[in-house]
Amino acid sequence: MARDSVLTRAVRIFDAFDPDHPSLSVSEIARRTGLHVATASRLVEELVRHGLLARDERRRVRVGLRMWELASRAAPTLGLREAAMPFMEDLHAVTGHHTQLGVLDGREVLFVERLSMPNAVINLTRIAGRLPLHASSSGLVLLAHAPAGLQEDVLAGELAAFTPSTVVDPRRLRALLADVRRGGVALCPGYIDERATGIAVPIRGPGGKVIAALSVVVPNDAGARAQVPALKAAARGISRAVGADVL
Amino acid sequence: MARDSVLTRAVRIFDAFDPDHPSLSVSEIARRTGLHVATASRLVEELVRHGLLARDERRRVRVGLRMWELASRAAPTLGLREAAMPFMEDLHAVTGHHTQLGVLDGREVLFVERLSMPNAVINLTRIAGRLPLHASSSGLVLLAHAPAGLQEDVLAGELAAFTPSTVVDPRRLRALLADVRRGGVALCPGYIDERATGIAVPIRGPGGKVIAALSVVVPNDAGARAQVPALKAAARGISRAVGADVL
Structure with missing residues (x-):
């Protein structure tokens, strides 16, 4: 099986968040996505750099304002x-x-x-x-x-x-x-x-x-x-x- | 200069859409992002496969429902x-x-x-x-x-x-x-x-x-x-x- 692409893994990470889980630690993300902790950690860092994810005061990860902005500005609906x-x-x-x-x-x-x-x-x-x-x-x-x-x-x-x-x-x-x-x-x-x-x-x-x-x-x-x-x-x-x- | 990552390029593509440009052709995306048409085309295809972008009847590209869903379900606000x-x-x-x-x-x-x-x-x-x-x-x-x-x-x-x-x-x-x-x-x-x-x-x-x-x-x-x-x-x-x- 081919290795998952960066986008596939990014989608899995975003998919791990829901209204009952608006913030997650990197290890929770790894568990919920099935990604290795090191892989999840690296990708989370890159997504945070782009503002697509954000870290709160307790270093927990959330969906970033920039992700919401990119999706909402020209939302299909x-x-x-x-x-x-x-x-x-x-x-x-x-x-x-x-x-x-x-x-x-x-x-x-x-x-x-x-x-x-x-x-x-x-x-x-x-x-x-x-x-x-x-x-x-x-x-x-x-x-x-x-x-x-x-x-x-x-x-x-x-x-x-x-x-x-x-x-x-x-x-x-x-x-x-x-x-x-x-x-x-x-x-x-x-x-x-x-x-x-x-x-x-x-x-x-x-x-x-x-x-x-x-x-x-x-x-x-x-x-x-x-x-x-x-x-x-x-x-x-x-x-x-x-x-x-x-x- | 290092080659842009897939995520950097994907962000540039999403950034090309706004309320005045809710749908774009691949060549318009290439022009607005500065990406080569072949690069833009390949990445758009992958984003469409994930539902993050969608094509309308006229094959113009729009932000996908899935992108909106991933960003909105646990939106920071x-x-x-x-x-x-x-x-x-x-x-x-x-x-x-x-x-x-x-x-x-x-x-x-x-x-x-x-x-x-x-x-x-x-x-x-x-x-x-x-x-x-x-x-x-x-x-x-x-x-x-x-x-x-x-x-x-x-x-x-x-x-x-x-x-x-x-x-x-x-x-x-x-x-x-x-x-x-x-x-x-x-x-x-x-x-x-x-x-x-x-x-x-x-x-x-x-x-x-x-x-x-x-x-x-x-x-x-x-x-x-x-x-x-x-x-x-x-x-x-x-x-x-x-x-x-x-x-």
Whole structure:
């Protein structure tokens, strides 16, 4: 096997950080990446020199401001996010719960924006976090409008259950996707956490293509469905702002 | 001179993208980075394989979702941003103008969050954008609380004027920094653009250290100063949320 390239190893190092591990020692990095300590140490030094990683007062390593800057200045979702933000703020103010924006990446939904309040209902999503397509409301919206090949792949693959409410039967999932296309909304009570209901609607880009999902996470109770009109209205506004013909 | 490392060249490639150039052809990348086309092409291919860059339908190159994900998932400013967002949303709703959050990076302010409306007053700042410390309200707040060495460096360095209103005289700047420390606010009418006034206040972290600047950009008129109390109140809320003793 060929030796990993510098870039492959750098990606493994960045991949070792997550919201629960925002700072790591070099030995933790070595353990989490499977790199030798000497290799990890050398590469961390070089990444720190570029500002892509940074060391804090305790010499622990963090993602650097420069890395964030290079990735964010021309981020692929910047236009979508700027168009969505005013509508997301209003939706967030009205519902008082988590409001988020997700895009399809591979076989997962990647959340590119999230507004939340500290005391809102439980929410597993995070900015730059991922959830599987079949279990989350945003994922179901994106999957419902994905190419048939991806739908078949996901339905034929492993379908993990987060709770007893998660739909993991391929036949039921197929019917659910049809419902989502027909109703223009995915309503998922307890699919990810029994206490929460995810509700997602599609955001369309030019040509009517679904480019993202707008979602809220609210308590899993009878009031959840009442959020749908506000969510649909916000999604129309965002779609119009990114140039879709929403009529 | 030693040959540039792969990482150095990769950083130069990412540095070629900005909000005005979110997609580039390989030959544009070569021109903007000074790399040979063959070198740029090879490295772009490898970065695309890792998802750090992506190609659109027209084979133009963009920053990849994976790059954004790796930089954002454990971004150094994530905690600050999450703490600040609810206060920024309220401030944005009340003032109706641009609201932004900036941190000190080198001799510049780096903006880590921005809420804006399409029809608000002109604003040169962008997410992951930078402005010089001496000319922007956020920069003056950060500089006023920076180590004396950095202050002296900036005052002794080149002080570019954006408009005739930009303060570029070191003596006047020194007095201005003292005013900012005393009054707890930087009010900068027309310093960056004659039509706009930047107003910034400090956000403090644990121990009382200034860790960021919260700012609004409003029209350059007599009403600008009326925004100060709302801005100060929001900054206190954010400081408290990140664990500062604000009393």
